[in-house]
Amino acid sequence: MKNLVKAAISPRVIIMPLAMPQGVVQVVRDDMLIGGTKQRALYHYLTTTAAAGYNEIVYASPPPASEQVALAYMCQQRKVACTLFCWQMDKRYHPFSLQAESFGATIYPCDSLEQAEIAARVYTEHTPDSIKLPLGFNVPAYIDCLKAEIATSWQHVIADLGYEPARVWLPAGSAVLSNVFREVVSEDTLLNCVNVRLLPEEEERIRAVASRAGVHLFRARESFLEPCIDIPPIPSNPHYDAKLWYFIHQYGQHQDVWWNAAR
Structure with a gap:
């Protein structure tokens, strides 16, 4: 870094x-x-989600996406749990996923982005006080x-x-x-x-x-x-x-x- x-x-x-x-x-x-x-926008966004009662952010990430790093880092700053479903390349975690993990994110491996999206959605449905961000944080x-x-x-x-x-x-x-x-x-x-x-x-x-x-x-x-x-x-x-x-x-x-x- x-x-x-x-x-x-x-x-x-x-x-x-x-x-x-x-x-x-x-x-x-x-x-x-x-x-x-x-x-840049995550600190204020996470402030709003915390105020709404969410204490865990869930995201499905492509392998080389920097968003997973930004999200894990800012969740660490805001003391919010971060759970990532990461599409692996060649059955290995991308260095960005490992960097996100170093900031405290919990990582679950997936074989495709589609699988990661489904797994993240199911996880959120069964985890109280969690919220899933869509690709690119498009909310x-x-x-x-x-x-x-x-x-x-x-x-x-x-x-x-x-x-x-x-x-x-x-x-x-x-x-x-x-x-x-x-x-x-x-x-x-x-x-x-x-x-x-x-x-x-x-x-x-x-x-x-x-x-x-x-x-x-x-x-x-x-x-x-x-x-x-x-x-x-x-x-x-x-x-x-x-x-x-x-x-x-x-x-x-x-x-x-x-x-x-x-x-």
Whole structure:
């Protein structure tokens, strides 16, 4: 966890310039947060669930998803139980699952994401005072918290850069992050999103992203479980955010912002 920021409350964004032949791309270094950008809204979300009487959070996780790390870490901070049903790769836990376990999460192995979702749902139905979060934390209460955090962070980006970016690069996995950005940033800001192929292309959440005004959706060359071919010059999740690098290197423009959501 070297160089990671241990903070219970969403810290101010850190921006790093990245020189390229076509100009300078500004990188938001949320890879420095334990679990990445999704961590930002979890403290306040967990506060609301605790107030509602829930003392255990249940989640079904893809193997290389940083959300499981963010959730386990923030549950530890809020002293809330965290139970993860983790899809294993090659019958082995992903390092992210082991990291989540180090933060106190209870881990149950599953052979697929579908199996993990079913097992998590059954577990929640039989465990009093527990609540299951869907893929990407796609529930209104969490999304409202994330909107508030992204809105604040976006104003910090504008203040620190001295201009409002015209183009932002984002990963599209569960589509939660890209949808939040589309509702928070100016309608004049183009979102260049890369479908990392966590969900099938015909899945409604991905189709909805592609159909939104002000969004250009690229498709990662690699399948979801394949790590990226082109390695970026910054720490980035090879199954998620790092897959943006190929497209940024090809099509990025001067003063673009790359929101690097996790490592």
